Amino acid sequence: MSNAKILTSNPCWTTLEDVLALSESDFWQGIVENITYNDFRVLSLFCTPNETKFDIFCILGNDNTSLFKIFRHTLSSKKFQSHTETIPQIHLFEREIAEQFGITLDGAQWIKPVRFEQDFSLHVKKSSCGDMEYFQIDGDDIHEVGVGPVHAGIIEPGHFRFQCYGENVANLEISLGYQHRGIERAMIGAPYKQSLAQMEAVAGDTTIGHSLAHIQLLENMSNIKASQKAETIRALLLELERIANHVGDIGALAGDVGFITTASYCGKLRGDYLNLSAKITGSRFGRGGISFGGVGYDVDFTLASEITHEMEKLKPKTLGAINLFFRTPSVLERIENRGKLAYEDIINYGLTGMVAKSCSIQRDARKNYPFGYYNNISFDIATESSSDIFARAMLRKDEIIASFELANTMLIKIREMPNEKYHTAQKPKLPPNSLGVSIIEGWRGEIVHVAITDKNSKFSRYKIVDPSFKNWTALSLAMKNEQISDFPICNKSFNLSYCGFDL
């Protein structure tokens, strides 16, 4: 199929005119063919109003060739044929379109709400959050367990419905939406002055990831390029965020199996890494670190040396605490061969990030769709093969070590570069009637931002895909036939974002 618009770099943009509207059969046929035969997968699929009609856009990406293909179809009526059965990875995207625009899906079974949000045009809530029919199993020995939305720990809200046969989980249904703040709708007519702050808070623990994806998209569409030093500092912040979260996750896993030693040390060390981000930006989460045209705060020679020195001190402590975790038999007993995922499921459901990497799939946007700093370096993606809790924990350790290497090189480069001047806040000049795509590898996985501008160069649609959006399905799959008592640790091994999903 040659009717799709092909884009070759990340980030990239094109005028809407260049993306031909295909007929419904060509649109779906093109997508299915590219997924089946050409190794493409769905990065984003969404609907947007186009005057009185609706447009559906599908962004496909090829991990090996770094190509994007953009498909477009204009709906003639408020319905289309569901394709979840042939392309399971679009199941949530389809449900989302149905919820956001009231579009009927022909042939779809049991279309449930995704996040109980308002209709984009009607502004009415159809039902209160969590109010829907859940999948239920009948039988003498079957019982149902409902958890949430308010959980026992300091954690975001979400509802889990287990169908259990004895201690074993037959089915886990995850119902989210409690964190929904209407971010995508708030981006219509943007950029506003609060837009960047909202992007930073799409998922607070991925502040750098989401703000970088957003800023990179704005810069590319406005034809502005950040300096080499700015790009290096951005990448440094991204890697620091990755290290801090991975260290914290291993600590939390240790806490969940009752191994307090590593839990305490990693909890403390995570704070140390957050404080390194705070050394650069003043905020422990890197708020204000990425700004349009550059970075909010410079890293000069002294600061770079200071951070290198701190990291050298932290490295043996971090690895010591983590190795203790992996050397303790009572820990391994709990995490080995638990929460396994099948390779086919990961491919079929288009799972990304750590979930894919822990099953030997090289799926990492830093390498597959290199951006900014990562264009100029070569490095290996860390992978694990057993795809259980152990693999996801070990992968974090591998990534921590890899990120240490990357950050070290960045710091050496930063020391050799001249000081970066703070840019006064400039406003992005976006092209009218265009579509832009930007991908970042956050610590959870790939973050996809797609923007469409109207004739006044304002956003008419801004679509965010957090890795959690795709990966919550993985938790459900991993819990099948596991003991319900293993749920907390299994959940923690994914550590997905509720607000990243709910937006």
Add this chain to the structure above:
Amino acid sequence: MFLILKERFRQGYNTSDFPLKEPILSDRFAGLPKIMGTCKDGCDICLELCPTDAIKKSGDAIDIDLGRCIFCDLCAKECPEHIIKFTSQYRLSSNNRNALFISKEVENIGFKLNKKIQKIFGRSLHLRQVSAGGCNACEADLNVLGTPTYDLNRFGINFTASPRHADGIIVTGPVSLNMKDALLETYNALSEPKIVIASGTCAISGGIFKNNDEVCCGLEDILPVDLYICGCPPHPYTALHAMLQLMGRI
């Protein structure tokens, strides 16, 4: 066992001496803002930049509402007269919403000790955390209070697993419409006497999300708040100081 002891030796003693010693924060940490002069005629650069409309101007004087401020320090960077400066003061809490306004004349956040709260909760405080649309930054920095560095438990403060066991709730996030009912149910499940803490800009005023149609403006008009902790997100020391202040321990 030997490995664990060896590791303990390498990690060392980690608990901070707070509140006896002042914590060391990043040089770039943006804390309590200070207003050092008056505005130039007709200049409203800071008003246009402020993502949460935290700055109000009357005549040539400005005041900053810390219940709305996200401490992004854009106004300080861009002010042509350089009259706004963010200091490293991390103590940013009050029991009174009206005390969160900073101007040239008012340099500090006021705090009036509530004798009743101090008498009941002064020695031990058990809190239930409810995230109502919080982005996980506030939650993460509350979680961190349990780590050895801050060691919340040494002050008699604990996070409980159930509202039935709690003396109060600590709310983060702008209160999404989807979470409002669950928040109120949690509050109702607490036994009297109970307190409510709003942690973070979102919980106080709706913060960066206040104009979105899917959120309430934080706890305003929803629940009576006994303690406001400012910041986006509040620094762990800000939160720790705030709770100790509420208990009358500092």
